[in-house]
Amino acid sequence: MSNLLLVFQYLSNLKLKIAFFLFITVLSLKTESSIAQQIYSxxxxxxxxxxxxxxxxxxxxxxxxxxxxxxxxxxxxxxxxxxxxxxxxxxxxxxxxxxxxxxxxxxxxxxxxxxxxxxxxxxxxxxxxxxxxxxxxxxxxxxxxxxxxxxxxxQQESYDHILNTSLKLAEQKKDTAILHKISTIKSFDKKSEQYRKQTYEVASHYGFFKxxxxxxxxxxxxxxxxxxxxxxxxxxxxxxxxxxxxxxxxxxxxxxxxxxxxxxxxxxxxxxxxxxxxxxxxxxxxxxxxxxxxxxxxxxxxxxxxxxxxxxxxxxxxxxxxxxx
Structure with missing residues (x-):
């Protein structure tokens, strides 16, 4: 849109400017309309x-x-x-x-x-x-x-809380699968999708959302x-x-x-x-x-x-x- 406005500034004829302004307005409305149609509400x-x-x-x-x-x-x-x-x-x-x-x-x-x-x-x-x-x-x-x-x-405080709480539960239950999973999660980049995903999987395993x-x-x-x-x-x-x-x-x-x-x-x-x-x-x-x-x-x-x-x-x-x- 910024490129179109630059074109508008260089037009010298008033009628062309008016026509171009209307074109930009219609384009903008169409863009907003297409976005609205994509959103369920x-x-x-x-x-x-x-x-x-x-x-x-x-x-x-x-x-x-x-x-x-x-x-x-x-x-x-x-x-x-x-x-x-x-x-x-x-x-x-x-x-x-x-x-x-x-x-x-x-x-x-x-x-x-x-x-x-x-x-x-x-x-x-x-x-x-x-x-x-x-x-x-x-x-x-x-x-x-x-x-x-x-x-x-x-977020990080939540992740830490989930993992620390789950670790204690896993140790109590001698849940070796979860203990291994938590160890693996802690090796991930904390800003990675897998870190978040698997942390929440552990939370779900122990019913943290119920x-x-x-x-x-x-x-x-x-x-x-x-x-x-x-x-x-x-x-x-x-x-x-x-x-x-x-x-x-x-x-x-x-x-x-x-x-x-x-x-x-x-x-x-x-x-x-x-x-x-x-x-x-x-x-x-x-x-x-x-x-x-x-x-x-x-x-x-x-x-x-x-x-x-x-x-x-x-x-x-x-x-x-x-x-x-």
Whole structure:
């Protein structure tokens, strides 16, 4: 586009300039339209109510679990809830997607524009916490509240916590396969795709993402999702992590200082975390509580990495309490 503008500057005839300007405008609109068409999104609730955008985890994620279990429930509480799948992930298939934070920010900006919104609140879940934090610091005027929901914020601390905790469990259980795997992981480059992937595999092996004691409510919510069309559209792009690590330099970051600075930009910052979320150490949660302030930091017991499924009613109440402040 910058090359086209240079051409425009060298045109001397006024009519040619007007015609060329119209051409550039149409080209720009077509580009925005093509991007919008690539992005799956859906709104729940009445436009005009406080807007909440859910940003899913990943890379290799989608919003089907949140959409199929919780979006409508939040809308019933008086919010205009927007869910979407990032470009190249889930239902937003795009073979040309780069899977970078910059691309994710471009799509979020496009989504806000598409739905005619001026200011929104964001629910950033897991990896979506990083996407949301980086977007908010670049566009503070567009974000009323940033709500981290089990959102990543100090990746290496999480990796260290997972590996150290898993090592103790493996030693107790004399789990030689996992002991060998942890030893191998520690030899990897900490900014490599395999380091992240296999660390999370170890976490999954020991149930770090599962709530300790499923309740009747959580069983119902999970069964509802499994029997829904959303479960059937739970599309995963296995190439997404590879693309992210190839195209993005910020693959292992700590955003605590960025979160602190958001408060200076008049963005309201809150957090909702499961007390049994195996991704985070007690120290990490304490650090984040200091950043958000105790009154803006919500924890839920008998809850792991998916508060909106593990403890749905408590999650909905927490969001409502945050939004009403």
């Amino acid at each position: 859906k709104a729940y609730g009445q436009k005009g109510n406080p807007a909440l955008i859910y940003v899913h985890g990943g890379p290799r994620g989608n919003s089907t679990l949140f959409e199929g279990t919780t979006a409508a429930g939040l809308a019933k509480r008086g919010y205009y809830v927007i869910v979407y799948d990032r470009r190249g992930e889930g239902r937003s298939a795009d073979p040309n997607a780069k899977l970078t934070f910059e691309e994710a920010a471009l799509d979020l900006n496009g989504l806000i524009k598409q739905y005619g919104l001026k200011k929104v609140s964001i629910l950033g879940h897991s990896f979506g916490g990083l996407v949301s934090t980086l977007f908010t610091t670049a566009n503070p005027e567009k974000v009323e509240r940033l709500i981290l929901v089990g959102g990543l914020f100090s 709530m300790p004691r499923p309740t009747e409510e959580s069983k119902r919510v999970n069964e509802q999702y499994e029997n829904s069309s959303f479960s059937k559209s739970n599309i995963r792009n296995d190439k997404a992590p590879t693309l992210f690590y190839e195209n993005e330099s910020r693959v292992n970051i700590d955003t605590k200082s960025i979160l602190k600075n958001l408060l200076n930009k008049k963005v309201k910052l809150s957090a909702i975390y499961g007390l049994q979320d195996g991704v985070f150490s007690n120290k990490q949660l304490s650090d984040l509580k200091i950043i958000t302030g105790a009154s803006n930091f919500y924890t839920i017991d008998n809850c792991s990495h998916y508060p909106f499924v593990d403890q749905q009613e408590k999650f909905l109440n927490s969001v409502a309490d945050i939004m009403n402040k």
